[in-house]
């Protein structure tokens with residue numbers, strides 16, 4: 494069985510990848526148990542290594558011990574609001590961490606899958622067509638800037654050193670085990686607890702990707718993509734919806750709750766809009782889960798797992814925002 498190092502395996506999307514594919518690969522997870530992580534997210538049969546991907550000696554020792562065929566990098570600081578309060582941890586994990594993994598991949602001849610985001614494109618509110626992989630990147634918030642910086646760095650390593658790297662740009666993802674700071678789980682928590690959900694005032698559109706579709710595409714990229722390529726990972730175009738529509742649907746499914754309009758976050762992007770035609774053509778990657786099913790399955794998971802939700806709320810208090 495092939496071995497994979499999967500970083501960020503205690504976070505939302507990394508844990509979904511491990512859960513779906515732990516029977517197909519020997520997976521060694523690396524996570525520094527930061528914001529977004531939960532020890533409850535550990536998937537079966539995954540070796541749980543606690544460590545910082547930016548710690549070069551630790552990553553070197555791990556790669557030597559494990560001898561993986563590839564590294565799949567989900568580890569990142571991901572919460573946009575935290576990046577606005579302080580972005581140092583974002584540069585550390587998202588750029589310096591990716592650099593250490595790239596150097597290890599180069600040294601040991603490994604493939605590196607860099608899991609990136611549609612947020613690197615910036616705001617599509619004025620765009621006349623959906624972004625393709627050839628569209629220029631123009632990230633606007635500090636989180637997205639670090640993800641874009643990592644992409645540019647890895648692209649240069651591909652051209653300068655022949656790094657076997659590929660990049661996936663995933664759309665806004667929902668599903669089980671997403672940290673309760675993020676919109677959909679936060680909405681479920683607020684509605685269940687009888688607290689108003691704070692919704693940004695300006696209508697914003699997102700392409701809502703179910704997490705299993707996201708990780709199936711990452712796996713397809715790992716196994717089939719050409720080195721140096723970038724792939725947009727998006728749901729079917731009908732899964733684009735306004736955030737207020739999705740939150741209202743969550744409220745209906747929970748059966749109660751209030752929505753309170755609040756001032757937009759700074760650097761608030763009003764639309765992310767991508768075409769995933771290249772992934773469907775080259776990776777044969779077709780998303781299976783439509784918007785309504787994605788919302789239903791997601792909401793039901795949080796309703797059915799109150800102990801996980803309670804543990805996540807306790808964990809938030811222990812993760813102070815960086816200065």
Ligand SMILES: NC(=O)c1ccc[n+]([C@@H]2O[C@H](COP(=O)([O-])OP(=O)(O)OC[C@H]3O[C@@H](n4cnc5c(N)ncnc54)[C@H](O)[C@@H]3O)[C@@H](O)[C@H]2O)c1
Pocket residue numbers: 500501502503504505506507523524525526527528529530531544545546547566567568569570571572585586590608609610611640662663664665666667671672
């Ligand atoms: N959630 C989305 O909608 C979305 C969409 C597209 C792309 N992405 C990307 O997917 C990846 C995973 O996102 P997520 O939503 O699961 O995030 P998450 O915050 O739930 O999980 C990230 C995990 O990375 C770990 N981590 C962070 N820095 C680390 C470091 N230096 N060393 C070791 N571990 C570290 C955290 O502890 C956490 O467990 C990220 O790279 C993100 O940019 C997310």
